[in-house]
Amino acid sequence: xxxxxxxxxxxxxxxxxxxxxxxxxxxxxxxxxxxxxxxxxxxxxxxxxxxxxxxxxxxxxxxxxxxxxxxxxxxxxxxxxxxxxxxxxxxxxxxxxxxxxxxxxxxxxxxxxxxxxxxxxxxxxxxxxxxxxxxxxxxxxxxxxxxxxxxxxxxxxxxxxxxxxxxxxxxxxxxxxxxxxxxxxxxxxxxxxxxxxxxxxxxxxxxxxxxxxxxxxxxxxxxxxxxxxxxxxxxxxxxxxxxxxxxxxxxxxxxxxxxxxxxxxxxxxxxxxxxxxxxxxxxxxxxxxxxxxxxxxxxxxxxxxxxxxxxxxxxxxxxxxxxxxxxxxxxxxxxxxxxxxxxxxxx
Amino acid sequence: xxxxxxxxxxxxxxxxxxxxxxxxxxxxxxxxxxxxxxxxxxxxxxxxxxxxxxxxxxxxxxxxxxxxxxxxxxxxxxxxxxxxxxxxxxxxxxxxxxxxxxxxxxxxxxxxxxxxxxxxxxxxxxxxxxxxxxxxxxxxxxxxxxxxxxxxxxxxxxxxxxxxxxxxxxxxxxxxxxxxxxxxxxxxxxxxxxxxxxxxxxxxxxxxxxxxxxxxxxxxxxxxxxxxxxxxxxxxxxxxxxxxxxxxxxxxxxxxxxxxxxxxxxxxxxxxxxxxxxxxxxxxxxxxxxxxxxxxxxxxxxxxxxxxxxxxxxxxxxxxxxxxxxxxxxxxxxxxxxxxxxxxxxxxxxxxxxxxxxxxxxxxxxxxxxxxxxxxxxxxxxxxxxxxxxxxxxxxxxxxxxxxxxxxxxxxxxxxxxxxxxxxxxx
Numbered sequence: 096x097x098x099x100x101x102x103x104x105x106x107x108x109x110x111x112x113x114x115x116x117x118x119x120x121x122x123x124x125x126x127x128x129x130x131x132x133x134x135x136x137x138x139x140x141x142x143x144x145x146x147x148x149x150x151x152x153x154x155x156x157x158x159x160x161x162x163x164x165x166x167x168x169x170x171x172x173x174x175x176x177x178x179x180x181x182x183x184x185x186x187x188x189x190x191x192x193x194x195x196x197x198x199x200x201x202x203x204x205x206x207x208x209x210x211x212x213x214x215x216x217x218x219x220x221x222x223x224x225x226x227x228x229x230x231x232x233x234x235x236x237x238x239x240x241x242x243x244x245x246x247x248x249x250x251x252x253x254x255x256x257x258x259x260x261x262x263x264x265x266x267x268x269x270x271x272x273x274x275x276x277x278x279x280x281x282x283x284x285x286x287x288x289x290x291x292x293x294x295x296x297x298x299x300x301x302x303x304x305x306x307x308x309x310x311x312x313x314x315x316x317x318x319x320x321x322x323x324x325x326x327x328x329x330x331x332x333x334x335x336x337x338x339x340x341x342x343x344x345x346x347x348x349x350x351x352x353x354x355x356x357x358x359x360x361x362x363x364x365x366x367x368x369x370x371x372x373x374x375x376x377x378x379x380x381x382x383x384x385x386x387x388x389x390x391x392x393x394x395x396x397x398x399x400x401x402x403x404x405x406x407x408x409x410x411x412x413x414x415x416x417x418x419x420x421x422x423x424x425x426x427x428x429x430x431x432x433x434x435x436x437x438x439x440x441x442x
Numbered sequence: 443x444x445x446x447x448x449x450x451x452x453x454x455x456x457x458x459x460x461x462x463x464x465x466x467x468x469x470x471x472x473x474x475x476x477x478x479x480x481x482x483x484x485x486x487x488x489x490x491x492x493x494x495x496x497x498x499x500x501x502x503x504x505x506x507x508x509x510x511x512x513x514x515x516x517x518x519x520x521x522x523x524x525x526x527x528x529x530x531x532x533x534x535x536x537x538x539x540x541x542x543x544x545x546x547x548x549x550x551x552x553x554x555x556x557x558x559x560x561x562x563x564x565x566x567x568x569x570x571x572x573x574x575x576x577x578x579x580x581x582x583x584x585x586x587x588x589x590x591x592x593x594x595x596x597x598x599x600x601x602x603x604x605x606x607x608x609x610x611x612x613x614x615x616x617x618x619x620x621x622x623x624x625x626x627x628x629x630x631x632x633x634x635x636x637x638x639x640x641x642x643x644x645x646x647x648x649x650x651x652x653x654x655x656x657x658x659x660x661x662x663x664x665x666x667x668x669x670x671x672x673x674x675x676x677x678x679x680x681x682x683x684x685x686x687x688x689x690x691x692x693x694x695x696x697x698x699x700x701x702x703x704x705x706x707x708x709x710x711x712x713x714x715x716x717x718x719x720x721x722x723x724x725x726x727x728x729x730x731x732x733x734x735x736x737x738x739x740x741x742x743x744x745x746x747x748x749x750x751x752x753x754x755x756x757x758x759x760x761x762x763x764x765x766x767x768x769x770x771x772x773x774x775x776x777x778x779x780x781x782x783x784x785x786x787x788x789x790x791x792x793x794x795x796x797x798x799x800x801x802x803x804x805x806x807x808x809x810x811x812x813x814x815x816x817x818x819x820x821x822x823x824x825x826x827x828x829x830x831x832x833x834x835x836x837x838x839x840x841x842x843x844x845x846x847x848x849x850x851x852x853x854x855x856x857x858x859x860x861x862x863x864x865x866x867x868x869x
Contacts, residue, residue, distance in 0.1 A: 134585070135585060135586050158730055187725065191623060193563060193599075193601070193602065194562055194563050194599070198583065201583070202580070202581055202582055202583055204567075205567065205570055205574060205581060205583070206580060206581035208567065209571065209574060209581070212571055212574070213568075213571060214567050214568040214570075214571060216481065216482055216485075216659060217482070217484075217485045219567065219659055219663065220483070220484075220485035220486040220487075220659070220663065221485045223663075224486075224487070224663040224664075224666065224667055225667075227667075229667035229668060229669075231664070231667075232664040232665070232667060232668050233730060233731075235562055235664065236562065236625060236856060236857065237562065237602070237623040238623050238624045238625045238628070238855060238856070238857050238859060239730070239856075239857050241624075241857070241859075242725070242730065242856075242857030242858055242859065243730065243857075245725045245727050245858065246725075246726075246727050246728065246729065246730060246857075246858065248727075249727045250725060250727055251724055251725045251726070251727045251739055251742075252724065252725070253722070253723045253724065253746075254624070254723055254724075254725050254859060255622060255624050255631050255635070255723065255859075256622070256623045256624045256628075256859075257620060257621060257622060257623065258560070258602045258603055258621035258622075258623045259621075260603075262618070263620070263621060266618065266620050270635075273638070273642065277642070294583070294585045294588075295598045295599060297585075298585070298588050298597065298598065299601065301589070302595075336618040338610075338615075338616055338617060338618050338619065340607060340610045340611075340619065341610060341611075341614065341615070341616050345616065428603075430618070430619075
């Protein structure tokens with residue numbers, strides 16, 4: 096895989112806006128989880144209120160899931176920090192999560208559709224549908240997590256939304272990488288946005304991820320360009336997925352070979368509780384001295400997890416203490432994702 | 443660089459189960475939009491759809507088509523979980539297995555990638571019953587009751603990539619899974635992605651395509667609330683490029699393909715159904731609710747695909763349009779086709795099978811194989827009155843005989859995502 100330059104980055108996390116400092120926070124083992132009222136008081140890595148300059152206009156919110164809003168904030172933040180980035184031809188490849196319509200609209204629909212504790216199809220057709228805002232449908236469309244941000248920032252290049260519960264976002268980064276490497280566009284954005292704080296998503300995550308999972312949310316983007324770029328923040332050397340849906344052992348074995356070949360000086364890992372031990376063991380096989388757990392800071396942020404860990408790794412590169420880092424992703428999908436970053440391209 | 447070819451195709455649509463049934467019906471100019479039968483839609487604003495002719499996509503139906511490929515214990519587990527309530531899961535499996543068999547894939551194909559476009563999660567509104575409680579005049583969901591509630595394992599909604607998970611187990615796939623969710627452009631992007639993986643040498647074989655069904659209460663109702671479907675509950679609800687068009691007809695189904703390198707396919711004696719020559723994707727970046735009226739970014743996607751294919755406009759012998767039959771889509775697309783390709787035969791199959799949403803691009807790629815199979819260009823069901831705003835050569839209701847060497851398929855998604863794919867004759 097030919098390296099490409101990372102020329103800009105952005106993140107919105109439980110710590111607020113910005114990616115710089117995230118590597119240090121991950122290395123220090125910082126936690127950002129607070130009690131989340133919406134989920135009945137569980138600990139969650141929830142994004143706090145955002146500055147109006149980056150946030151979405153209130154009238155647009157009715158059209159947006161939480162993931163779409165976070166994606167918009169990350170994209171606006173990227174272009175505010177890097178105003179010289181091109182837009183019109185820029186590619187955009189995003190890992191996106193599950194549908195996330197507002198619970199209030201859902202409750203209104205259900206209220207009008209149940210009769211004597213049973214769902215009544217006729218009532219749903221005549222009353223339930225009319226009880227919710229018609230724009231609710233837009234909140235349910237997963238690809239709008241990408242589209243809202245593209246529309247807001249005028250991004251018209253090649254694009255794709257890839258569903259992700261971990262490794263899908265690594266594949267989105269790989270597509271952004273390929274779009275630049277193949278010359279399909281000069282600049283491509285790759286990343287992910289999601290919220291595990293939606294009650295339905297949380298219910299699914301709790302069933303799949305094991306005891307102790309902390310739901311999180313966030314979004315992060317990398318802007319990628321040809322390696323000859325004048326002022327790169329670092330280089331994206333590797334994005335790969337080792338499929339684990341047929342059994343984790345094979346995935347771990349092939350990921351171990353790749354990770355060892357990368358020779359990272361540190362590994363930033365994000366894993367659900369039921370895969371954390373396997374993730375740590377895998378990371379240890381390549382780099383026993385420096386393993387940092389991003390999920391401690393970001394929680395399990397599903398489609399955002401891989402890229403939040405990646406911007407934290409980029410921050411560690413920028414600090415100058417390491418020259419090569421690896422990101423290890425083991426989300427609820429059962430796959431093993433690897434991302435490799437380097438400060439310099441090997442000549 | 444390896445050229446990507448399609449060596450297997452499977453289809454489930456309103457025209458029946460199987461690619462042959464689909465091509466036969468298109469070749470005869472048949473259409474299959476009609477009253478919804480698998481649930482009572484009589485009190486819904488939209489009551490017709492391109493519904494797959496099967497009432498229940500349950501274990502019994504799957505056993506008939508999967509032929510023991512999925513172990514009985516796994517099938518029972520899936521059925522008990524409640525997941526099979528989502529029709530697109532079974533549609534995807536049946537179409538994929540047909541493509542797999544047609545391509546002659548066996549045990550040695552386990553390193554295959556899966557690039558699959560999937561529609562939205564299907565909401566199971568009935569699952570919320572045990573969690574509802576009254577708070578004064580309003581109903582609220584008591585989420586705290588969820589862990590203890592006696593509900594099926596797949597609760598509230600089907601996860602988007604469940605169909606893909608089943609295929610991985612059924613076919614023993616060990617390559618990565620790429621779940622594309624770019625709305626109505628997703629099916630085309632999934633096939634384009636497969637071709638790209640082959641060309642760049644990242645994969646040797648990709649099972650790709652799409653499966654979707656919005657013919658369910660919330661899917662149908664949500665689309666109706668947006669005003670996208672035709673208000674007429676008639677079999678000709680969708681009339682692409684027709685002056686009287688007034689909206690789409692929702693459809694359901696799946697189309698799956700085996701894509702591999704041409705050299706590898708020929709070396710193992712497989713017969714390519716088509717070559718994947720080029721593709722392009724763009725974003726309108728215009729509005730959340732409407733396409734760019736001038737079709738300029740759709741035009742650009744077509745131009746990208748031509749450039750990648752190394753073809754000129756005159757090389758394209760047929761266009762399978764996105765052609766939704768909505769007032770806004772068709773003129774914008776017609777303008778883009780006219781500007782890029784000039785005079786070329788164009789049709790849309792959405793009048794015949796409905797709009798398969800995430801699977802629309804995939805089934806339209808399956809329709810694009812018909813010209814190569816039978817020298818026949820599909821017609822446009824229910825297109826009777828020419829619209830001056832759609833100034834292109836629209837093939838009417840009857841298919842047209844023609845031998846063509848390259849065809850182009852357009853797919854445009856809600857939210858402004860545009861995708862184009864160009865296929866060439868396989869042999």
